[in-house]
Amino acid sequence: MTASADIQAGRLRPDDYVENFNDVHPPLDRKRALIESARCYYCYDAPCVEACPTGIDIPSFIRKISTDNVKGSAVDILTENIMGGACARVCPTEILCEGSCVRNTQEEKPVNIGELQRYATDHLFDSGQQVFERAASSGKKVAVVGAGPAGLSAAHRLSLLGHDAVVFEARDKAAGLNEYGIAAYKVPNDFAQREVEFILSLGGIELRCGQAIGKDFSLTELRRDYDAVFLSMGMAGVNALGLENEDLEGVVDAVDYIAQLRQSGDLAQLPVGRKVVVIGGGNTAIDIAVQTKRLGAEDVTLVYRRGKDNMNATWHEQEFAQLNGVKIKHWAQPTKLMGQDGQVKEIEFEYTQLDDNGRLMGTGDHFSLLVDQVFKAIGQSFVPAPLMNGAADVLELSSGRIAVDEDRKTSLSDVWAGGDCVTGDDLTVAAVQDGKVAAGAIDRHLRG
Ligand SMILES: Cc1cc2nc3c(=O)[nH]c(=O)nc-3n(C[C@H](O)[C@H](O)[C@H](O)COP(=O)(O)OP(=O)(O)OC[C@H]3O[C@@H](n4cnc5c(N)ncnc54)[C@H](O)[C@@H]3O)c2cc1C
Numbered sequence: 379m380t381a382s383a384d385i386q387a388g389r390l391r392p393d394d395y396v397e398n399f400n401d402v403h404p405p406l407d408r409k410r411a412l413i414e415s416a417r418c419y420y421c422y423d424a425p426c427v428e429a430c431p432t433g434i435d436i437p438s439f440i441r442k443i444s445t446d447n448v449k450g451s452a453v454d455i456l457t458e459n460i461m462g463g464a465c466a467r468v469c470p471t472e473i474l475c476e477g478s479c480v481r482n483t484q485e486e487k488p489v490n491i492g493e494l495q496r497y498a499t500d501h502l503f504d505s506g507q508q509v510f511e512r513a514a515s516s517g518k519k520v521a522v523v524g525a526g527p528a529g530l531s532a533a534h535r536l537s538l539l540g541h542d543a544v545v546f547e548a549r550d551k552a553a554g555l556n557e558y559g560i561a562a563y564k565v566p567n568d569f570a571q572r573e574v575e576f577i578l579s580l581g582g583i584e585l586r587c588g589q590a591i592g593k594d595f596s597l598t599e600l601r602r603d604y605d606a607v608f609l610s611m612g613m614a615g616v617n618a619l620g621l622e623n624e625d626l627e628g629v630v631d632a633v634d635y636i637a638q639l640r641q642s643g644d645l646a647q648l649p650v651g652r653k654v655v656v657i658g659g660g661n662t663a664i665d666i667a668v669q670t671k672r673l674g675a676e677d678v679t680l681v682y683r684r685g686k687d688n689m690n691a692t693w694h695e696q697e698f699a700q701l702n703g704v705k706i707k708h709w710a711q712p713t714k715l716m717g718q719d720g721q722v723k724e725i726e727f728e729y730t731q732l733d734d735n736g737r738l739m740g741t742g743d744h745f746s747l748l749v750d751q752v753f754k755a756i757g758q759s760f761v762p763a764p765l766m767n768g769a770a771d772v773l774e775l776s777s778g779r780i781a782v783d784e785d786r787k788t789s790l791s792d793v794w795a796g797g798d799c800v801t802g803d804d805l806t807v808a809a810v811q812d813g814k815v816a817a818g819a820i821d822r823h824l825r826g
């Protein structure tokens with residue numbers, strides 16, 4: 379990333395970087411965990427369990443915390459969701475378990491399920507114990523493509539069930555977007571890699587980094603050499619604005635920038651503009667807006683083409699961005715990028731509204747913002763090309779992603795898929811559940 383006069387590294391004092399990218403929710407200590415666990419009613423048919431995509435027995439793990447059986451609590455969590463540690467940090471609990479908690483009323487706050495889950499799983503990770511044991515070997519071998527939450531979850535469950543898993547990962551490190559995408563202050567202290575180590579310590583999982591399907595091997599080869607295949611490559615494509623001048627210096631893909639931020643050993647080296655505009659309305663838009671503000675950008679404006687209720691980012695995330703000084707402007711779409719000497723300087727927007735049929739349309743009124751950096755965060759897309767490269771059979775797609783049934787089985791008899799590369803909620807927890815469900819189905823298939 380090159381720096382121009384207005385896009386500079388080192389805008390803050392060294393201590394500010396540490397503070398700004400520190401753990402956004404400091405962990406509960408024992409006393410606070412005991413107090414919080416005592417707030418749970420241990421509901422029968424608990425709505426929080428229904429709302430958890432991985433179906434963790436929430437009242438059970440909370441009760442164990444209340445009796446100081448923290449290891450037992452962590453086992454409850456990890457049995458259903460092997461990435462329960464990551465999910466405790468990154469799940470939008472306000473629309474999942476905590477959103478459904480019976481204590482979530484106008485007078486009260488929901489039980490802090492996410493923080494309790496973190497308390498239990500951190501306790502286990504810190505102890506360095508392995509609590510799972512593999513079933514007797516089936517002699518079967520499954521290829522997993524992509525070491526993100528979906529792939530790691532599938533590999534762990536397959537290994538538990540007695541199958542060997544070989545995980546092929548294009549990047550240098552495993553963990554997918556937990557390592558390269560999630561906001562830095564949600565998963566500090568190398569948490570993603572610590573979780574990978576815990577998962578691999580079960581045994582029976584071989585991780586091969588720097589190995590990409592479509593480049594180093596083909597789907598046909600995997601189907602020939604393995605008993606089954608699980609595809610979990612996430613979404614490699616980034617949507618473009620479709621405007622002229624999108625190649626100006628300072629117009630940046632948010633996902634790429636976040637990956638650099640997450641891998642940077644020294645945040646003071648990361649160039650950031652003084653005036654930043656973010657275009658989009660989801661997790662990525664919120665994360666890049668907050669992180670550029672925390673890197674020292676003076677003025678960060680997030681612009682979204684519809685209203686606040688239409689944003690994919692939850693109200694909690696929108697509020698978090700605003701508390702961090704991000705301005706959010708709704709009902710406007712970008713129409714023109716203007717530059718000087720190859721560097722973006724100004725961006726023009728048109729106000730939007732819904733027509734009588736509920737379709738989005740421009741109003742004809744415009745406004746402009748002066749800008750040093752424009753971040754594109756208008757969504758990602760699945761790129762099927764690597765799967766087609768050298769493949770004998772073509773996988774069916776649906777809405778641009780891999781088509782799967784409820785078992786996450788694809789149109790090919792020995793291939794399953796899950797996570798962001800199939801249609802779903804595009805959340806870490808949903809990817810983990812896909813991996814778990816697919817592993818169960820693969821197990822049934824392999825055992826005939
Ligand atoms: C910026 C950002 C912030 C987010 N924040 C949150 C959040 O706060 N909370 C939340 O719940 N969700 C969040 N999400 C969504 C969440 O990260 C994803 O839904 C989740 O990571 C999907 O898991 P996955 O395993 O399907 O894909 P990924 O995590 O994308 O992992 C896919 C893996 O496959 C590898 N791969 C790709 N191509 C190939 C290939 N050809 N061969 C081999 N390997 C390949 C990739 O390198 C990667 O490691 C965020 C997403 C983004 C982009």
Ligand code: SF4
Nearest residue numbers: 418419421426479480
């Ligand atoms: S809904 Fe709330 S009170 Fe009831 S079991 Fe779940 S966390 Fe506890």
